[in-house]
Amino acid sequence: MLLRPTTNDLRLIAYNVARMLLISAVAGVVPLLWAVATGELAPAADFLVMIGVFALLGGIGVALKPANDRLDWSHGMVVVALIWLVVPVIGAVPLFLSGNFASWLDAFFDAMSGITTTGLTLAQDIDHMASSMILWRHILHFLGGQGIIIAALSLFSGAGTATLYFGEGRDDRIYPSVRSTSRFIWLVAIVNGIAGILALMLVAYLDLGFGFMRSFFHAATIFMAAFDTGGFAPQSTSIGYYHSAPFEVVIAVLMIAGVMSFGVHFALWRRRSVMGNLETKTILFTFSGTLVLTMIGLAAARAYGSAAGLGRQAFFQVLSAHSGTGFSTIPSSELATWGGLAFGGMTIAMALGGMASSTSGGVKSLRVGLTVKSIASQVKQVLLPEGAVISDRFYQNGPRHLTDEFKQGVMAISLLYVALYLLGGGIGLAAHIPLQNALFESISAAANVGLSVGVTTPAMPDVLKITYAFQMWAGRLEFISVFALVGFLWSLARGK
């Protein structure tokens, strides 16, 4: 029998969502202060409204704290799915009020793209957008990538809060306690942040010739988008704006840092090798493979007149696609002309994605590696004599058994990603978008990449905006929390 959630369940969910809203309110103070400091008073008022809504709803939710505040798995999953919906809804308020978006849906799309670290945008006239508004879009990347829940777990303890951590699609448990793991994740972000911002600032100031404050602004925003594999950029021409190979090198290093799981960061901090891990081997193989495919495609099309040009542009674009960042050094109109193997390389790179428990999206390298291993094991089973027993093992921070249950889980999530890619592609086709472009944009949204071949514009149909927003949300949460929310709503409506 389907049980209707009790009042205690609803209060528990509201209370936990509210705590995250309060964290978002605090995050909103950063662009508010920046706006005041830089004399952007109209955006400052917009941020005030957003902070007020976050804090008011947060305050009401916290006041609803139930006597029994222990979270079980289903509560945790529903809370996570709701947070990732509610934060962009409220986070879109200043974007909408900024006047750079044609509708609230467009502003919501951008906020969802920001928090899911996707990077697709419907913003108009970014080049005249207030710097505080640009900062807020990048903070959304940081909140989503690092993220809100990790921040909450670092600050609050409580029974069952581990469910929130896993609900966000993370499965690395670096320390025995989730709170310690969350604090480690923040430590990684802070250390990388200081190093990354300093490196970008140095290049911006010394090589690009920007002023001190502009160097800092570009460095801070680009760091958040690169390390959190987001993809928003402070200028409309993305990384192509900078015309600087050294700047691209620093960004590439940050994208690589962003695509690594926090488990890998931990291992590297402890000077342990990660080269034996199945995930590391897989991502090196898939990155090399998709890069070679793309380069062959571009060479065949005689797109570049020099090997250096071909190598630099293909490397940056493929790394951006595989890491799920979505930066580009070429305009979307040019990316749209990449056909054949170049299109294949980029699309596969986007679809496969980065490492599990990193900020990137897509199927993820560990699942890809395990899927290949499972298929190989099936083939071996067929070829060996009947009754032969095959022990499936793999190495990932130590030897592990590949059980049937594990295989099924991996296959199910991988298939769901394929289904999500096809869903967006199909709706794109129905909206009269050519197949290649529809598929590219759908994968870009669902794998939280953010590269565009020009489909994502304010003029695209609302149904496509909603589809891509849904894909970003479901893809980022790796489905389980989304299903839990659907189940919860169903039981709320039909339960007894």
Next chain:
Amino acid sequence: MMRVATLLFIAVLLVGPPAMAAESVSATMLLESPQTFDGQQVTVAGELIGDYGHRDDGTVWTQLNDDQYAFSPLRDGGRLLGGNVGIGIHGAADLFDGIDPPGRYNRAGPLVIVTGIWRYHDPDRGGETYLEVGSLEIVRAGHPLNESVSTTTLLLGAVLIFAAAGALLLARRR
């Protein structure tokens, strides 16, 4: 005022481009058919945007936008008309001597007509695409853009903050 400036700008562009041999094109044309104009001298008009990146080699990199916002900024009563359209431009630093700051949130950048060679996937610059500027003519000086702070928004924000403080106090007491 804006309309007059725009008309004047278009008139200058049509009647007297600085280098008569150059073909007048838009940034959209260059981006949509970049190969067609590779190595050709072209003239583009638009707003200088973002930053002037003064490099050690005595050159400057910046961006030139020729979308509608260049001629009719949102904060000067312009309408939303899609994304930005811009190209990277590169030229000797003395071309930019004394020029107004580039366009950003609180200011419209100078409207200029630039003539130069369109470099598509330049092998000498790692495959970058940009306009190598030979001459630059200022058509309209940059100017501040006024923002209007909405009293209603400000008031609403203040009310919400007070209400939130009340709710949080209530939660703390409970």
